[in-house]
Amino acid sequence: MTKKLWGSRFPKKTHILTERFTSSIAYDQRLARYDILGSIAHAKMLGRQRIIKGDEAALLVKGLNSLLTDLKAGKLKIDLKSEDIHSFIQNLLKKRIGGVADKLHTGRSRNDQIALDIRMYIKEEINNLTELLTQLQRSVLRFAIDNKGIIIPGYTHLQRAQCVLLSHLLLAYIEALERDKERLQDARERIDFMPLGSCAFSGTSLPLDRGFVCRQLGFKAATTNSIDSVADRDFIIEVVADLAIISVHLSRIAEDLILWSTQEFNFIDIDFSFCTGSSIMPHKKNPDVLELIRGLSGRIQGDLSSLLVLLKGLPTSYNRDLQLDKPPLFDALDNVKESLEILAELFENIVVKKEAIASHLKDESLFTVDIVEYLIKKGVSYRQAHDIVGRMVKDCLDKGKRISELSVGELKRFSPFLDLEIKHFLDPGVSVELKRSLGGTSPQLVAGRIDYWRRRLK
Numbered sequence: 001m002t003k004k005l006w007g008s009r010f011p012k013k014t015h016i017l018t019e020r021f022t023s024s025i026a027y028d029q030r031l032a033r034y035d036i037l038g039s040i041a042h043a044k045m046l047g048r049q050r051i052i053k054g055d056e057a058a059l060l061v062k063g064l065n066s067l068l069t070d071l072k073a074g075k076l077k078i079d080l081k082s083e084d085i086h087s088f089i090q091n092l093l094k095k096r097i098g099g100v101a102d103k104l105h106t107g108r109s110r111n112d113q114i115a116l117d118i119r120m121y122i123k124e125e126i127n128n129l130t131e132l133l134t135q136l137q138r139s140v141l142r143f144a145i146d147n148k149g150i151i152i153p154g155y156t157h158l159q160r161a162q163c164v165l166l167s168h169l170l171l172a173y174i175e176a177l178e179r180d181k182e183r184l185q186d187a188r189e190r191i192d193f194m195p196l197g198s199c200a201f202s203g204t205s206l207p208l209d210r211g212f213v214c215r216q217l218g219f220k221a222a223t224t225n226s227i228d229s230v231a232d233r234d235f236i237i238e239v240v241a242d243l244a245i246i247s248v249h250l251s252r253i254a255e256d257l258i259l260w261s262t263q264e265f266n267f268i269d270i271d272f273s274f275c276t277g278s279s280i281m282p283h284k285k286n287p288d289v290l291e292l293i294r295g296l297s298g299r300i301q302g303d304l305s306s307l308l309v310l311l312k313g314l315p316t317s318y319n320r321d322l323q324l325d326k327p328p329l330f331d332a333l334d335n336v337k338e339s340l341e342i343l344a345e346l347f348e349n350i351v352v353k354k355e356a357i358a359s360h361l362k363d364e365s366l367f368t369v370d371i372v373e374y375l376i377k378k379g380v381s382y383r384q385a386h387d388i389v390g391r392m393v394k395d396c397l398d399k400g401k402r403i404s405e406l407s408v409g410e411l412k413r414f415s416p417f418l419d420l421e422i423k424h425f426l427d428p429g430v431s432v433e434l435k436r437s438l439g440g441t442s443p444q445l446v447a448g449r450i451d452y453w454r455r456r457l458k
């Protein structure tokens with residue numbers, strides 16, 4: 001183990017098991033960049049406030065910048081024997097610039113330091129996530145545009161329901177992903193407070209300028225309660241909840257595509273490059289990528305639960321339990337990012353099977369609501385219209401007949417308002433054309449929304 005930041009008070013060395021058990025460097029090393037940036041701002045502030053000498057501050061900043069350069073170049077070898085990323089940076093800085101490094105930790109603690117590092121990290125990750133969400137939206141939009149005119153049977157309860165444009169359903173994904181982005185931006189508003197200078201939990205007698213550090217690091221404002229600053233992990237829960245919602249959206253999209261790629265649906269073909277085979281059944285081509293996206297969603301719900309339970313019993317202050325906030329956060333972030341990336345790529349590799357879909361559209365039960373609405377327009381009440389068409393559908397099913405095969409005489413038996421004109425409605429094109437209510441699936445409305453999203457996602 002490298003030198004402890006708290007070693008002097010201890011009469012003996014920590015047990016090797018304690019060292020291993022308490023160390024977080026294996027995962028918090030990914031915060032190195034933010035730890036160094038935070039330290040640079042802190043060192044500058046210490047100098048400006050004359051808490052340390054100007055040349056000492058300059059030396060600290062120079063040393064920290066050299067660490068940053070090495071980190072960027074991939075040359076900073078992380079020592080996994082360090083307790084955490086803060087100790088590692090501190091000890092390495094001392095090796096580079098000598099004893100003055102001991103002044104860096106003036107007026108701060110690892111408790112406020114870690115709170116700062118994660119906030120900075122998440123702020124940047126929210127930008128990355130937003131970009132990935134936009135990329136997926138663009139990819140879905142391209143797919144919608146390429147298949148603009150295609151009508152599919154839509155489902156409710158996973159039973160055939162009514163015709164919709166495939167592009168209309170795809171735009172539903174884009175709407176959901178847009179809300180995901182908005183949710184992340186909302187969370188970002190609450191994350192954008194700078195906790196450094198809260199020290200262990202009570203503040204400090206040293207004349208810090210927290211506002212300066214806040215501006216240096218590009219935060220909206222400094223936090224206003226030192227205890228809350230080191231205890232608060234709401235922002236992590238909030239972001240992971242947002243990630244959990246994103247993963248639910250991705251899981252549902254994946255489920256649609258999995259269903260559509262079955263021989264039973266046969267709506268789409270997913271390119272071989274995004275499928276895998278079976279070690280026993282030579283004929284198989286499985287949508288494993290999509291299944292894993294669906295599966296990971298469960299794991300991310302787990303990350304959220306893990307954080308909520310971690311926090312619920314803690315006294316209000318810093319407790320070491322809080323170290324365990326990072327693995328679920330990182331896990332949720334990494335997996336959502338990977339899922340977004342591969343799903344965007346996968347959408348570029350789907351072929352829609354027009355003929356196979358057209359054969360599903362021969363099912364005339366898809367048009368019963370259109371006939372009900374035709375009757376309503378003739379003055380029949382909704383209940384009665386539903387009843388008339390219901391009896392007609394039942395009769396057809398009982399007799400193995402299609403609605404289009406019914407004669408005028410047969411139609412009139414169900415209602416004097418029915419006539420051969422209804423056959424006009426047994427057509428997918430007519431059916432979607434009729435849905436002109438705001439947000440409906442008519443081609444004109446959908447084209448308008450495609451234009452809207454094209455401009456928006458440019």
Ligand code: ARG
Nearest residue numbers: 024028084110111114322323
């Ligand atoms: N590694 C800790 C964390 O991730 C920060 C260190 C605080 N440790 C302490 N003994 N106060 O939360």
